[in-house]
Amino acid sequence: MRLAFMGSPAFATPTLRALVEAGHEIAAVYTQPPRPAGRGGKTRPTAVAESAAELELEVRSPASLKDPAAQAAFAALDLDAAVVVAYGLLLPSVALDAPRLGCFNLHASLLPRWRGAAPIQRAVMAGDAETGVCVMRVTPPLDEGPVLARAATPIGPEEDSGALFVRLAAMGAPLMVESLAALAAGRAVETPQPEEGVTYAKKIDKAEARIDWSRPAETLDRLIRGLSPAPGAWCASPDGARLKVLAARPDRAPSAGAVPGSILDAGLLIACGEGALRLTRVQRAGKAPMDAEDFQRGGGLSPGVRLG
Numbered sequence: 001m002r003l004a005f006m007g008s009p010a011f012a013t014p015t016l017r018a019l020v021e022a023g024h025e026i027a028a029v030y031t032q033p034p035r036p037a038g039r040g041g042k043t044r045p046t047a048v049a050e051s052a053a054e055l056e057l058e059v060r061s062p063a064s065l066k067d068p069a070a071q072a073a074f075a076a077l078d079l080d081a082a083v084v085v086a087y088g089l090l091l092p093s094v095a096l097d098a099p100r101l102g103c104f105n106l107h108a109s110l111l112p113r114w115r116g117a118a119p120i121q122r123a124v125m126a127g128d129a130e131t132g133v134c135v136m137r138v139t140p141p142l143d144e145g146p147v148l149a150r151a152a153t154p155i156g157p158e159e160d161s162g163a164l165f166v167r168l169a170a171m172g173a174p175l176m177v178e179s180l181a182a183l184a185a186g187r188a189v190e191t192p193q194p195e196e197g198v199t200y201a202k203k204i205d206k207a208e209a210r211i212d213w214s215r216p217a218e219t220l221d222r223l224i225r226g227l228s229p230a231p232g233a234w235c236a237s238p239d240g241a242r243l244k245v246l247a248a249r250p251d252r253a254p255s256a257g258a259v260p261g262s263i264l265d266a267g268l269l270i271a272c273g274e275g276a277l278r279l280t281r282v283q284r285a286g287k288a289p290m291d292a293e294d295f296q297r298g299g300g301l302s303p304g305v306r307l308g
Contacts (some may be wrong), residue, residue: 001024001025002024002080003019003024003081003180004027004028004029004077004079004083005027005083005085006021006051006083006086006103007044007085008032008046008048009086010047011085011086011108011168012047012086012106013047014170014173014278015106015107016029016048016051016052016245017173018173018174019083019180020055022177023148024180027077030060030061030062031046031048031052031059032085033061034049034061049061054062063262065089065090065091065092065095066092071092072094074095075079079099080100080101081183082095082102082103083105083106083176083180084104084105084106084138085105085106086108090142091138101182101183102137104136104138104180105135105136105145105245106133106135106137106172106176106245107135107136108131108165109131109201110134110150110152110200111134111143111147112193112194112195112197112258113198114199114200114201115142115198115201116200116202117201117203118145121161121201122226124159124164125223125226128155130152130153132151132153132168133151133172134147134150136148137190137200139197144263145193148190148191148192149178149179149182151171153171158225159245160225160229161226161227161228161229162228162229174206187255193287195203197280197287205226208223209227209232210235211223211224211234213235213260213261213272213273214273215272217275217276217307218253218275220248220272221250224245224246228246229246232245236307237262237301237308238308240308241285242284243280243284243285244285246282246283246289247280247281248278248279249277250275250284251269253265255269258271259306260307261307262304262305264303266296267293267296268300268301277307
């Protein structure tokens with residue numbers, strides 16, 4: 001089919017490559033404009049833009065699709081369908097109606113659970129036993145369109161969002177290819193989402209990333225895994241510097257009576273409101289991530305001090 005691909009982060013690139021390998025004609029790749037990134041603030045293209053350049057595909061980066069000129073340019077592509085994967089911009093109705101068959105989104109949750117911006121992080125933070133990917137028709141209400149296909153997978157007890165992103169991206173690419181084949185053959189079944197079980201995965205707020213040691217260890221474990229590797233859950237070290245916690249595990253070591261946030265041993269066991277959490281990978285501000293053992297050998301934190 002003649003397609004437009006619309007996506008921005010690395011999560012979207014496996015689907016783009018799978019569509020090309022499946023023989024679809026990619027008329028244009030839409031992605032968000034380059035933005036400053038990293039410590040130096042150097043402007044960088046999106047991961048999708050980089051992949052599109054490697055594949056020698058035309059890249060378009062309009063700031064918005066609300067502009068009549070951008071809408072006309074999209075309609076002029078004369079598309080069979082548009083594939084949307086974490087594009088980051090809302091598609092107005094005129095854009096949704098332009099392709100012959102419509103626009104289809106790969107969403108990283110088992111809809112209707114976790115509609116919205118951060119479904120992978122929210123699933124981990126909530127302690128969900130499983131998640132997955134869905135291919136759905138894009139409709140004006142956000143993530144409410146009928147579902148063409150879905151695939152589920154367990155969330156590992158130590159899995160973080162970064163690892164889950166990679167797995168779900170790999171699962172979603174063939175699912176989209178299969179869905180387009182079904183559409184082309186006229187055998188796709190679009191199932192309306194149930195009204196029960198709807199939850200919303202709101203965008204991660206910076207304030208959520210600060211660790212509150214008065215919370216239970218199990219809850220903090222999910223928070224840390226949900227925010228790893230980015231933006232990263234963090235706390236304040238005794239000198240006031242920010243310390244990201246990228247990995248940890250609940251520990252059954254006795255901690256009753258200890259002040260939450262207190263370091264209980266040289267292995268970075270931290271007292272929580274309930275139980276304790278052993279930090280296994282951390283990152284000081286401006287430094288590279290490192291395993292907790294290496295951090296401690298390099299003059300880390302002493303037992304008895306308290307993290308804020």
